[in-house]
Amino acid sequence: MTDTINPVAAAEPGLRERKRKATSRAIQFAVLELSRDKGLENVTVDDISRRADISPRTFFNYFDSKESAVLGESHLASSLPDDLVEAFLSAGPETPVLDGLRDIMLVVAVPDTDDFELHQLRKEVIHHSPHLLIQRISRMRVFETELTALVEKRMTADALATARPNETPDQATLRDRASLTALVAMAAMRHSWGCWAESAESLSMPVLLTRSFRELRTLI
Amino acid sequence: MTDTINPVAAAEPGLRERKRKATSRAIQFAVLELSRDKGLENVTVDDISRRADISPRTFFNYFDSKESAVLGESHLASSLPDDLVEAFLSAGPETPVLDGLRDIMLVVAVPDTDDFELHQLRKEVIHHSPHLLIQRISRMRVFETELTALVEKRMTADALATARPNETPDQATLRDRASLTALVAMAAMRHSWGCWAESAESLSMPVLLTRSFRELRTLI
DNA sequence: TGCAATATTGCGTAGTCTGCAATAATTGAA
DNA sequence: TTCAATTATTGCAGACTACGCAATATTGCA
Incomplete structure:
Protein backbone atom coordinates (compact mmCIF):
# COMPACT_ATOMS: atom_id res chain seq x y z
CA MET A 1 0.00 0.00 0.00
CA GLY A 72 -13.22 -1.57 19.78
CA GLU A 73 -10.22 -2.06 17.57
CA SER A 74 -7.12 -2.41 19.63
CA HIS A 75 -5.10 0.73 19.46
CA LEU A 76 -1.52 0.50 20.57
CA ALA A 77 -1.16 -2.90 19.01
CA SER A 78 1.98 -1.70 17.34
CA SER A 79 4.99 -0.19 19.00
CA LEU A 80 5.56 3.21 20.48
CA PRO A 81 6.61 6.37 18.66
CA ASP A 82 10.36 6.74 18.58
CA ASP A 83 10.61 10.23 20.00
CA LEU A 84 8.53 9.22 22.98
CA VAL A 85 10.78 6.27 23.67
CA GLU A 86 13.84 8.46 23.31
CA ALA A 87 12.51 10.99 25.79
CA PHE A 88 11.72 8.28 28.29
CA LEU A 89 15.08 6.59 28.06
CA SER A 90 17.17 9.73 28.36
CA ALA A 91 15.25 11.45 31.12
CA GLY A 92 18.05 10.74 33.54
CA PRO A 93 18.21 9.38 37.10
CA GLU A 94 16.69 12.50 38.62
CA THR A 95 13.33 12.04 36.93
CA PRO A 96 11.13 9.36 38.46
CA VAL A 97 10.61 6.42 36.15
CA LEU A 98 6.90 6.41 36.89
CA ASP A 99 6.63 9.98 35.64
CA GLY A 100 8.03 8.83 32.35
CA LEU A 101 5.64 5.92 32.23
CA ARG A 102 2.75 8.26 32.90
CA ASP A 103 3.77 10.35 29.91
CA ILE A 104 3.88 7.27 27.74
CA MET A 105 0.48 6.15 28.94
CA LEU A 106 -0.89 9.59 28.24
CA VAL A 107 -0.06 9.11 24.62
CA VAL A 108 -1.04 5.50 24.10
CA ALA A 109 -4.06 5.17 26.33
CA VAL A 110 -5.98 8.02 24.85
CA PRO A 111 -8.16 6.40 22.27
CA ASP A 112 -10.44 7.69 19.59
CA THR A 113 -11.99 10.86 20.87
CA ASP A 114 -13.40 11.24 17.41
CA ASP A 115 -16.52 9.15 17.80
CA PHE A 116 -18.40 10.42 20.79
CA GLU A 117 -21.47 8.28 20.37
CA LEU A 118 -19.52 5.04 20.33
CA HIS A 119 -17.42 6.28 23.20
CA GLN A 120 -20.41 6.89 25.43
CA LEU A 121 -22.14 3.66 24.52
CA ARG A 122 -18.99 1.73 25.20
CA LYS A 123 -18.62 3.32 28.57
CA GLU A 124 -22.17 2.42 29.46
CA VAL A 125 -21.72 -1.20 28.48
CA ILE A 126 -18.36 -1.60 30.15
CA HIS A 127 -19.83 -0.09 33.26
CA HIS A 128 -22.22 -3.02 33.45
CA SER A 129 -19.69 -5.74 32.77
CA PRO A 130 -16.40 -4.76 34.38
CA HIS A 131 -14.82 -8.02 33.40
CA LEU A 132 -14.30 -6.42 30.02
CA LEU A 133 -11.81 -4.04 31.55
CA ILE A 134 -9.71 -6.97 32.58
CA GLN A 135 -9.92 -8.36 29.08
CA ARG A 136 -8.70 -5.02 27.86
CA ILE A 137 -5.67 -5.34 30.09
CA SER A 138 -5.13 -8.90 28.95
CA ARG A 139 -5.01 -7.84 25.36
CA MET A 140 -2.16 -5.53 26.24
CA ARG A 141 0.27 -8.25 27.11
CA VAL A 142 2.53 -7.33 24.22
CA PHE A 143 2.47 -3.73 25.28
CA GLU A 144 3.30 -4.75 28.80
CA THR A 145 6.26 -6.72 27.55
CA GLU A 146 7.52 -3.80 25.50
CA LEU A 147 7.09 -1.58 28.49
CA THR A 148 9.06 -3.88 30.74
CA ALA A 149 11.94 -4.01 28.30
CA LEU A 150 11.87 -0.25 28.03
CA VAL A 151 11.94 0.25 31.77
CA GLU A 152 14.80 -2.17 32.07
CA LYS A 153 16.77 -0.18 29.53
CA ARG A 154 16.03 3.04 31.32
CA MET A 155 16.97 1.63 34.69
CA THR A 156 20.19 0.27 33.31
CA ALA A 157 21.05 3.66 31.90
CA ASP A 158 20.18 5.37 35.17
CA ALA A 159 22.23 2.91 37.14
CA LEU A 160 25.26 3.40 34.94
CA ALA A 161 24.98 7.13 35.27
CA THR A 162 25.06 7.09 39.04
CA ALA A 163 27.04 4.00 39.94
CA ARG A 164 30.65 4.05 40.99
CA PRO A 165 32.87 1.83 38.82
CA ASN A 166 32.79 -1.23 41.01
CA GLU A 167 29.08 -1.17 41.58
CA THR A 168 27.80 -3.11 38.61
CA PRO A 169 24.06 -3.24 39.12
CA ASP A 170 22.79 -6.78 39.14
CA GLN A 171 21.00 -7.34 35.87
CA ALA A 172 18.59 -9.87 37.31
CA THR A 173 17.56 -7.49 40.06
CA LEU A 174 17.14 -4.76 37.51
CA ARG A 175 14.89 -6.87 35.34
CA ASP A 176 12.87 -7.72 38.40
CA ARG A 177 12.38 -4.13 39.37
CA ALA A 178 11.58 -3.24 35.80
CA SER A 179 8.79 -5.73 35.50
CA LEU A 180 7.33 -4.69 38.85
CA THR A 181 7.44 -1.08 37.78
CA ALA A 182 5.70 -1.84 34.52
CA LEU A 183 3.03 -3.78 36.37
CA VAL A 184 2.44 -0.92 38.75
CA ALA A 185 2.09 1.46 35.83
CA MET A 186 -0.42 -0.89 34.27
CA ALA A 187 -2.29 -0.94 37.54
CA ALA A 188 -2.49 2.82 37.46
CA MET A 189 -3.83 2.71 33.95
CA ARG A 190 -6.39 0.15 34.91
CA HIS A 191 -7.40 2.32 37.80
CA SER A 192 -7.96 5.19 35.43
CA TRP A 193 -10.07 3.03 33.19
CA GLY A 194 -12.11 1.94 36.13
CA CYS A 195 -12.73 5.53 37.13
CA TRP A 196 -13.62 6.38 33.57
CA ALA A 197 -16.15 3.59 33.34
CA GLU A 198 -17.70 4.36 36.70
CA SER A 199 -17.88 8.11 36.60
CA ALA A 200 -21.15 9.58 35.48
CA GLU A 201 -19.53 12.71 34.17
CA SER A 202 -17.13 12.20 31.37
CA LEU A 203 -13.69 12.94 32.71
CA SER A 204 -11.08 12.57 30.05
CA MET A 205 -8.49 9.87 30.24
CA PRO A 206 -5.53 12.27 30.41
CA VAL A 207 -6.99 13.87 33.50
CA LEU A 208 -7.77 10.56 35.13
CA LEU A 209 -4.39 9.10 34.28
CA THR A 210 -2.58 12.05 35.74
CA ARG A 211 -4.61 11.77 38.89
CA SER A 212 -4.01 8.05 39.26
CA PHE A 213 -0.27 8.44 38.88
CA ARG A 214 -0.26 11.26 41.38
CA GLU A 215 -2.15 9.19 43.90
CA LEU A 216 0.26 6.38 43.30
CA ARG A 217 3.03 8.50 44.73
CA THR A 218 1.19 8.93 48.00
CA LEU A 219 0.66 5.25 48.52
CA ILE A 220 3.98 4.09 49.73
CA MET B 1 -23.12 -32.47 54.77
CA GLY B 72 -6.07 -25.91 39.09
CA GLU B 73 -9.07 -25.47 41.29
CA SER B 74 -9.42 -21.87 42.25
CA HIS B 75 -8.49 -21.42 45.83
CA LEU B 76 -9.59 -18.19 47.43
CA ALA B 77 -12.87 -18.34 45.61
CA SER B 78 -14.60 -17.86 48.91
CA SER B 79 -14.03 -15.05 51.34
CA LEU B 80 -11.19 -14.42 53.71
CA PRO B 81 -10.75 -15.84 57.22
CA ASP B 82 -12.30 -13.57 59.80
CA ASP B 83 -9.29 -13.20 62.06
CA LEU B 84 -7.16 -12.12 59.13
CA VAL B 85 -9.67 -9.48 58.16
CA GLU B 86 -9.88 -8.30 61.75
CA ALA B 87 -6.14 -7.95 62.03
CA PHE B 88 -5.97 -5.99 58.81
CA LEU B 89 -8.75 -3.59 59.71
CA SER B 90 -7.51 -2.79 63.16
CA ALA B 91 -3.82 -2.41 62.42
CA GLY B 92 -4.07 1.34 62.89
CA PRO B 93 -2.85 4.33 60.91
CA GLU B 94 0.79 3.72 61.78
CA THR B 95 1.00 0.46 59.92
CA PRO B 96 1.22 0.79 56.13
CA VAL B 97 -1.85 -0.54 54.39
CA LEU B 98 0.31 -2.37 51.88
CA ASP B 99 1.96 -4.31 54.69
CA GLY B 100 -1.45 -5.55 55.69
CA LEU B 101 -2.30 -6.46 52.15
CA ARG B 102 0.94 -8.37 51.87
CA ASP B 103 -0.01 -10.40 54.92
CA ILE B 104 -3.38 -11.19 53.41
CA MET B 105 -1.80 -12.23 50.17
CA LEU B 106 0.62 -14.41 52.02
CA VAL B 107 -2.30 -16.42 53.29
CA VAL B 108 -4.48 -16.58 50.23
CA ALA B 109 -1.96 -16.81 47.45
CA VAL B 110 -0.12 -19.78 48.81
CA PRO B 111 -1.69 -22.71 47.07
CA ASP B 112 -1.46 -26.41 47.49
CA THR B 113 2.10 -27.18 48.44
CA ASP B 114 0.94 -30.70 48.92
CA ASP B 115 1.21 -31.95 45.37
CA PHE B 116 4.72 -31.29 44.17
CA GLU B 117 4.43 -33.09 40.88
CA LEU B 118 1.40 -31.11 39.78
CA HIS B 119 3.00 -27.96 41.05
CA GLN B 120 6.09 -28.41 38.93
CA LEU B 121 4.20 -29.45 35.83
CA ARG B 122 1.93 -26.45 36.16
CA LYS B 123 4.87 -24.16 36.47
CA GLU B 124 6.40 -25.59 33.34
CA VAL B 125 3.23 -25.18 31.33
CA ILE B 126 2.48 -21.69 32.58
CA HIS B 127 6.03 -20.73 31.80
CA HIS B 128 5.33 -21.48 28.16
CA SER B 129 2.00 -19.67 27.95
CA PRO B 130 2.14 -16.62 30.17
CA HIS B 131 -1.31 -15.54 29.10
CA LEU B 132 -2.56 -18.03 31.64
CA LEU B 133 -1.20 -15.86 34.41
CA ILE B 134 -3.39 -13.07 33.23
CA GLN B 135 -6.35 -15.41 33.21
CA ARG B 136 -5.50 -16.26 36.76
CA ILE B 137 -5.69 -12.62 37.68
CA SER B 138 -8.92 -12.26 35.78
CA ARG B 139 -10.51 -15.03 37.75
CA MET B 140 -9.75 -13.09 40.89
CA ARG B 141 -12.08 -10.23 40.13
CA VAL B 142 -14.31 -11.13 43.06
CA PHE B 143 -11.32 -11.25 45.31
CA GLU B 144 -10.18 -7.90 44.01
CA THR B 145 -13.57 -6.44 44.78
CA GLU B 146 -13.54 -7.82 48.31
CA LEU B 147 -10.08 -6.45 48.75
CA THR B 148 -11.08 -3.00 47.58
CA ALA B 149 -13.97 -2.89 49.99
CA LEU B 150 -11.69 -4.03 52.76
CA VAL B 151 -9.10 -1.38 52.04
CA GLU B 152 -11.78 1.26 51.94
CA LYS B 153 -12.97 0.21 55.38
CA ARG B 154 -9.47 0.26 56.72
CA MET B 155 -8.73 3.65 55.26
CA THR B 156 -11.94 5.04 56.65
CA ALA B 157 -11.02 3.76 60.08
CA ASP B 158 -7.51 5.17 59.80
CA ALA B 159 -8.83 8.49 58.66
CA LEU B 160 -11.26 8.73 61.54
CA ALA B 161 -8.52 7.88 63.97
CA THR B 162 -6.27 10.71 62.85
CA ALA B 163 -8.60 13.37 61.55
CA ARG B 164 -9.60 16.42 63.46
CA PRO B 165 -13.37 16.80 63.87
CA ASN B 166 -13.94 19.11 60.94
CA GLU B 167 -11.85 17.13 58.53
CA THR B 168 -14.35 14.61 57.23
CA PRO B 169 -12.39 12.61 54.72
CA ASP B 170 -14.06 12.64 51.34
CA GLN B 171 -15.62 9.25 50.81
CA ALA B 172 -15.25 9.33 47.04
CA THR B 173 -11.55 10.11 47.31
CA LEU B 174 -11.17 7.36 49.83
CA ARG B 175 -12.83 4.81 47.58
CA ASP B 176 -10.58 5.95 44.80
CA ARG B 177 -7.45 5.47 46.82
CA ALA B 178 -8.70 2.16 48.06
CA SER B 179 -9.20 0.74 44.61
CA LEU B 180 -5.83 1.98 43.47
CA THR B 181 -4.20 0.40 46.49
CA ALA B 182 -5.90 -2.89 45.85
CA LEU B 183 -4.79 -2.81 42.24
CA VAL B 184 -1.22 -2.14 43.25
CA ALA B 185 -1.32 -5.06 45.63
CA MET B 186 -2.65 -7.25 42.86
CA ALA B 187 0.19 -6.05 40.67
CA ALA B 188 2.65 -7.14 43.32
CA MET B 189 1.03 -10.54 43.47
CA ARG B 190 1.14 -10.87 39.74
CA HIS B 191 4.77 -9.93 39.82
CA SER B 192 5.42 -12.71 42.29
CA TRP B 193 3.60 -15.20 40.10
CA GLY B 194 5.65 -14.07 37.16
CA CYS B 195 8.85 -14.62 39.08
CA TRP B 196 7.61 -17.99 40.22
CA ALA B 197 6.81 -19.13 36.72
CA GLU B 198 10.07 -17.87 35.28
CA SER B 199 12.52 -18.93 37.90
CA ALA B 200 14.27 -22.20 37.30
CA GLU B 201 14.79 -22.83 40.99
CA SER B 202 11.65 -23.21 42.97
CA LEU B 203 11.38 -20.21 45.21
CA SER B 204 8.31 -20.37 47.37
CA MET B 205 5.49 -17.94 46.95
CA PRO B 206 5.81 -16.47 50.44
CA VAL B 207 9.40 -15.55 49.76
CA LEU B 208 8.61 -14.08 46.39
CA LEU B 209 5.62 -12.17 47.67
CA THR B 210 7.58 -10.64 50.49
CA ARG B 211 10.25 -9.58 48.07
CA SER B 212 7.80 -8.04 45.63
CA PHE B 213 6.13 -6.00 48.33
CA ARG B 214 9.48 -4.87 49.64
CA GLU B 215 10.55 -3.73 46.19
CA LEU B 216 7.27 -1.96 45.83
CA ARG B 217 8.24 0.34 48.63
CA THR B 218 11.38 1.44 46.82
CA LEU B 219 9.56 2.35 43.66
CA ILE B 220 7.96 5.60 44.54
C1' DT C 1 -29.62 -54.92 52.63
C1' DG C 2 -32.04 -50.91 50.92
C1' DC C 3 -32.91 -46.01 50.49
C1' DA C 4 -31.21 -41.29 49.70
C1' DA C 5 -27.70 -38.50 47.96
C1' DT C 6 -24.32 -37.75 44.67
C1' DA C 7 -21.48 -38.61 40.42
C1' DT C 8 -20.95 -40.11 35.80
C1' DT C 9 -22.36 -40.53 31.35
C1' DG C 10 -24.67 -40.04 26.71
C1' DC C 11 -27.35 -37.25 23.97
C1' DG C 12 -28.82 -33.14 22.05
C1' DT C 13 -28.22 -28.30 21.30
C1' DA C 14 -26.48 -23.55 21.17
C1' DG C 15 -22.75 -20.90 20.20
C1' DT C 16 -17.82 -19.59 18.91
C1' DC C 17 -14.42 -19.60 15.59
C1' DT C 18 -11.69 -20.97 11.35
C1' DG C 19 -10.54 -22.70 6.58
C1' DC C 20 -11.82 -22.82 2.01
C1' DA C 21 -13.61 -21.56 -2.27
C1' DA C 22 -16.86 -18.85 -4.91
C1' DT C 23 -18.50 -14.33 -5.73
C1' DA C 24 -18.57 -9.32 -5.65
C1' DA C 25 -16.64 -4.78 -5.15
C1' DT C 26 -12.73 -1.49 -5.52
C1' DT C 27 -8.59 0.10 -7.31
C1' DG C 28 -5.05 1.58 -10.38
C1' DA C 29 -3.34 1.49 -14.82
C1' DA C 30 -3.90 0.90 -19.76
C1' DT D 1 -13.82 3.39 -20.45
C1' DT D 2 -12.13 -1.07 -19.84
C1' DC D 3 -9.59 -4.55 -17.80
C1' DA D 4 -6.87 -7.10 -14.66
C1' DA D 5 -5.22 -7.35 -9.89
C1' DT D 6 -6.30 -6.81 -5.35
C1' DT D 7 -9.24 -7.07 -1.63
C1' DA D 8 -13.72 -7.89 0.76
C1' DT D 9 -17.83 -10.54 1.54
C1' DT D 10 -20.26 -14.52 1.88
C1' DG D 11 -21.91 -19.43 2.41
C1' DC D 12 -20.72 -23.79 3.81
C1' DA D 13 -18.67 -27.29 6.34
C1' DG D 14 -16.43 -28.63 10.37
C1' DA D 15 -13.97 -28.54 14.96
C1' DC D 16 -14.46 -27.21 19.45
C1' DT D 17 -16.45 -25.39 23.89
C1' DA D 18 -20.05 -25.46 27.04
C1' DC D 19 -24.29 -26.72 29.23
C1' DG D 20 -29.08 -28.74 30.23
C1' DC D 21 -31.39 -32.97 30.83
C1' DA D 22 -32.39 -37.54 31.92
C1' DA D 23 -30.74 -42.27 32.56
C1' DT D 24 -27.53 -44.95 35.02
C1' DA D 25 -24.04 -46.08 38.44
C1' DT D 26 -21.76 -45.34 42.76
C1' DT D 27 -21.43 -44.12 47.47
C1' DG D 28 -22.99 -43.05 52.26
C1' DC D 29 -25.57 -44.39 55.88
C1' DA D 30 -29.20 -46.47 58.69
Missing part, protein backbone atom coordinates in the same frame (compact mmCIF):
# COMPACT_ATOMS: atom_id res chain seq x y z
CA THR A 2 1.91 3.04 -1.25
CA ASP A 3 1.19 6.54 -0.05
CA THR A 4 -0.50 8.97 -2.35
CA ILE A 5 1.55 11.74 -3.85
CA ASN A 6 -0.52 14.18 -1.85
CA PRO A 7 1.59 15.42 1.07
CA VAL A 8 -1.50 15.57 3.28
CA ALA A 9 -1.66 12.03 4.58
CA ALA A 10 -4.94 10.25 3.95
CA ALA A 11 -6.59 13.30 2.53
CA GLU A 12 -8.71 10.88 0.58
CA PRO A 13 -8.93 7.56 2.41
CA GLY A 14 -10.56 5.94 -0.58
CA LEU A 15 -13.90 4.28 -0.80
CA ARG A 16 -12.58 0.94 0.37
CA GLU A 17 -11.18 2.42 3.52
CA ARG A 18 -14.29 4.39 4.24
CA LYS A 19 -16.51 1.39 3.78
CA ARG A 20 -14.35 -0.63 6.05
CA LYS A 21 -14.59 1.98 8.74
CA ALA A 22 -18.34 2.16 8.31
CA THR A 23 -18.70 -1.59 8.67
CA SER A 24 -16.50 -1.61 11.73
CA ARG A 25 -18.57 1.11 13.25
CA ALA A 26 -21.80 -0.64 12.37
CA ILE A 27 -20.59 -3.78 14.10
CA GLN A 28 -19.53 -1.92 17.21
CA PHE A 29 -22.75 -0.02 17.29
CA ALA A 30 -24.72 -3.22 16.95
CA VAL A 31 -22.93 -5.07 19.69
CA LEU A 32 -23.04 -2.08 22.01
CA GLU A 33 -26.73 -1.41 21.59
CA LEU A 34 -27.63 -5.05 21.93
CA SER A 35 -25.43 -5.35 25.00
CA ARG A 36 -26.96 -2.33 26.57
CA ASP A 37 -30.42 -3.78 26.05
CA LYS A 38 -29.89 -7.46 26.77
CA GLY A 39 -26.50 -7.76 28.38
CA LEU A 40 -23.48 -8.94 26.45
CA GLU A 41 -23.85 -12.53 27.56
CA ASN A 42 -27.22 -12.74 25.87
CA VAL A 43 -25.96 -11.40 22.58
CA THR A 44 -24.75 -13.77 19.91
CA VAL A 45 -22.62 -13.08 16.89
CA ASP A 46 -25.66 -13.91 14.78
CA ASP A 47 -27.61 -11.17 16.50
CA ILE A 48 -24.86 -8.68 15.91
CA SER A 49 -24.42 -9.64 12.29
CA ARG A 50 -28.11 -9.41 11.62
CA ARG A 51 -28.32 -5.95 13.04
CA ALA A 52 -25.17 -4.75 11.30
CA ASP A 53 -26.35 -6.22 7.99
CA ILE A 54 -23.37 -8.38 7.41
CA SER A 55 -22.82 -12.10 7.39
CA PRO A 56 -21.68 -13.75 10.60
CA ARG A 57 -18.58 -14.76 8.73
CA THR A 58 -17.74 -11.16 8.00
CA PHE A 59 -17.97 -10.33 11.66
CA PHE A 60 -14.92 -12.42 12.29
CA ASN A 61 -13.06 -10.65 9.55
CA TYR A 62 -13.27 -7.58 11.74
CA PHE A 63 -13.12 -8.81 15.32
CA ASP A 64 -11.85 -11.87 17.12
CA SER A 65 -14.81 -12.10 19.42
CA LYS A 66 -17.80 -10.17 20.56
CA GLU A 67 -15.77 -8.90 23.48
CA SER A 68 -13.26 -7.40 21.08
CA ALA A 69 -16.09 -5.73 19.25
CA VAL A 70 -17.27 -4.11 22.45
CA LEU A 71 -13.81 -2.86 23.29
CA THR B 2 -22.70 -32.91 58.53
CA ASP B 3 -19.35 -33.37 60.18
CA THR B 4 -18.39 -36.74 61.53
CA ILE B 5 -18.44 -37.31 65.26
CA ASN B 6 -14.70 -37.74 65.10
CA PRO B 7 -13.11 -34.62 66.59
CA VAL B 8 -10.22 -34.83 64.13
CA ALA B 9 -11.65 -33.03 61.15
CA ALA B 10 -11.63 -35.03 57.95
CA ALA B 11 -9.62 -37.82 59.46
CA GLU B 12 -11.38 -40.02 56.97
CA PRO B 13 -12.38 -38.02 53.92
CA GLY B 14 -14.58 -40.84 52.70
CA LEU B 15 -14.32 -42.75 49.48
CA ARG B 16 -16.42 -40.28 47.58
CA GLU B 17 -14.16 -37.40 48.48
CA ARG B 18 -11.03 -39.35 47.71
CA LYS B 19 -12.33 -40.39 44.34
CA ARG B 20 -13.28 -36.86 43.52
CA LYS B 21 -9.82 -35.68 44.37
CA ALA B 22 -8.29 -38.43 42.33
CA THR B 23 -10.37 -37.55 39.32
CA SER B 24 -9.53 -33.89 39.67
CA ARG B 25 -5.89 -34.75 39.83
CA ALA B 26 -6.13 -37.08 36.86
CA ILE B 27 -7.70 -34.31 34.81
CA GLN B 28 -5.07 -31.79 35.79
CA PHE B 29 -2.33 -34.25 35.14
CA ALA B 30 -3.76 -35.05 31.75
CA VAL B 31 -4.12 -31.47 30.63
CA LEU B 32 -0.70 -30.53 31.95
CA GLU B 33 1.15 -33.39 30.30
CA LEU B 34 -0.65 -32.88 27.02
CA SER B 35 0.03 -29.15 27.16
CA ARG B 36 3.66 -29.70 27.89
CA ASP B 37 3.95 -31.99 24.90
CA LYS B 38 1.72 -30.28 22.35
CA GLY B 39 0.97 -26.85 23.71
CA LEU B 40 -2.32 -26.02 25.33
CA GLU B 41 -3.84 -24.63 22.17
CA ASN B 42 -3.50 -28.02 20.49
CA VAL B 43 -5.18 -29.90 23.31
CA THR B 44 -8.91 -30.52 23.23
CA VAL B 45 -11.23 -31.48 26.02
CA ASP B 46 -11.69 -34.80 24.26
CA ASP B 47 -7.97 -35.44 24.45
CA ILE B 48 -7.93 -34.63 28.12
CA SER B 49 -10.94 -36.77 28.87
CA ARG B 50 -9.56 -39.71 26.98
CA ARG B 51 -6.31 -39.60 28.87
CA ALA B 52 -8.00 -39.10 32.22
CA ASP B 53 -10.43 -41.94 31.53
CA ILE B 54 -13.56 -39.93 31.98
CA SER B 55 -16.26 -38.74 29.66
CA PRO B 56 -15.91 -35.28 28.15
CA ARG B 57 -19.09 -34.39 29.96
CA THR B 58 -17.51 -35.21 33.28
CA PHE B 59 -14.66 -32.87 32.53
CA PHE B 60 -17.03 -29.95 32.72
CA ASN B 61 -18.34 -31.16 36.04
CA TYR B 62 -14.89 -30.40 37.39
CA PHE B 63 -13.61 -27.43 35.42
CA ASP B 64 -15.11 -24.60 33.43
CA SER B 65 -12.54 -24.78 30.69
CA LYS B 66 -9.24 -26.34 29.84
CA GLU B 67 -7.54 -23.19 31.05
CA SER B 68 -9.13 -23.65 34.45
CA ALA B 69 -7.88 -27.19 34.51
CA VAL B 70 -4.34 -26.00 33.89
CA LEU B 71 -4.56 -23.45 36.66
